Amino acid sequence: MISIANNFTQVRSEIANACQRANRPIDAVQLLAVSKTRTAAQLLELHSSGQNHFAENYLQEALDKITALSELPLIWHFIGPIQSNKTRAIAENFSWVHSVDRIKIARRLAEQRPQHLPPLNICIQVNISAEANKAGCSIEQTADLIEQITQLPNLKLRGLMAIPKATQITAEQQRAFAALAELLSQCQQQYPALDTLSMGMSADIVPAIEQGATIVRVGTALFGPRNYPNSSV
Numbered sequence: 269m270i271s272i273a274n275n276f277t278q279v280r281s282e283i284a285n286a287c288q289r290a291n292r293p294i295d296a297v298q299l300l301a302v303s304k305t306r307t308a309a310q311l312l313e314l315h316s317s318g319q320n321h322f323a324e325n326y327l328q329e330a331l332d333k334i335t336a337l338s339e340l341p342l343i344w345h346f347i348g349p350i351q352s353n354k355t356r357a358i359a360e361n362f363s364w365v366h367s368v369d370r371i372k373i374a375r376r377l378a379e380q381r382p383q384h385l386p387p388l389n390i391c392i393q394v395n396i397s398a399e400a401n402k403a404g405c406s407i408e409q410t411a412d413l414i415e416q417i418t419q420l421p422n423l424k425l426r427g428l429m430a431i432p433k434a435t436q437i438t439a440e441q442q443r444a445f446a447a448l449a450e451l452l453s454q455c456q457q458q459y460p461a462l463d464t465l466s467m468g469m470s471a472d473i474v475p476a477i478e479q480g481a482t483i484v485r486v487g488t489a490l491f492g493p494r495n496y497p498n499s500s501v
């Protein structure tokens with residue numbers, strides 16, 4: 269039997285240990301629970317342990333859970349690929365979007381963000397390992413995209429997100445995370461308000477934190493393996 273509460277304790281201590289080893293304060297890294305394919309009941313269980321930030325990849329599935337759990341003080345992050353016809357519902361129902369990789373999507377989110385809500389927090393997804401057919405803008409496009417997004421209303425650009433090429437080799441994981449950190453630090457020279465590096469998943473939480481992650485996106489290590497046809501993302 270998987271215990272979500274035990275997993276939560278274990279992931280929290282893994283984050284705390286990594287912060288300590290990296291000489292970073294423990295509150296420098298925020299745990300984002302990736303809840304795609306999980307039921308509202310599983311989210312509720314994790315929330316009971318103290319988790320408030322949840323991330324979803326698929327809009328309809330997310331909206332069902334957002335509705336089911338609307339009484340709870342949850343903060344919703346969208347981390348999946350974004351089609352133009354989905355931007356309105358994303359702008360209306362989420363606090364964060366980590367997967368913006370083109371200006372067209374940012375413009376629509378800015379136009380469609382309801383005025384009564386605070387600005388939508390945005391991370392630009394960067395294809396840091398330059399993989400073919402992978403979401404994310406290129407390293408070379410990033411500065412330009414930042415410049416354009418910072419001019420849009422109703423959005424608050426926070427930083428960069430990446431899903432590096434899958435590898436078991438720690439040195440390669442470190443290199444990809446270091447490249448994203450270096451890119452953010454270059455961008456911060458012109459945009460010092462950028463404060464977010466969304467990187468690291470269940471298998472590479474530690475190297476991500478060592479390289480400066482401020483948000484780690486963790487699914488499997490909290491909820492157990494996904495048994496779902498679309499679960500590989």
Ligand SMILES: *Cc1c(COP(=O)(O)O)cnc(C)c1O
Pocket residue numbers: 302304325347348431469470471485486487488489501
């Ligand atoms: C599914 C997913 C995660 C979490 O992956 P795990 O290996 O289950 O921790 C993180 N980020 C994104 C963008 C995802 O799609």
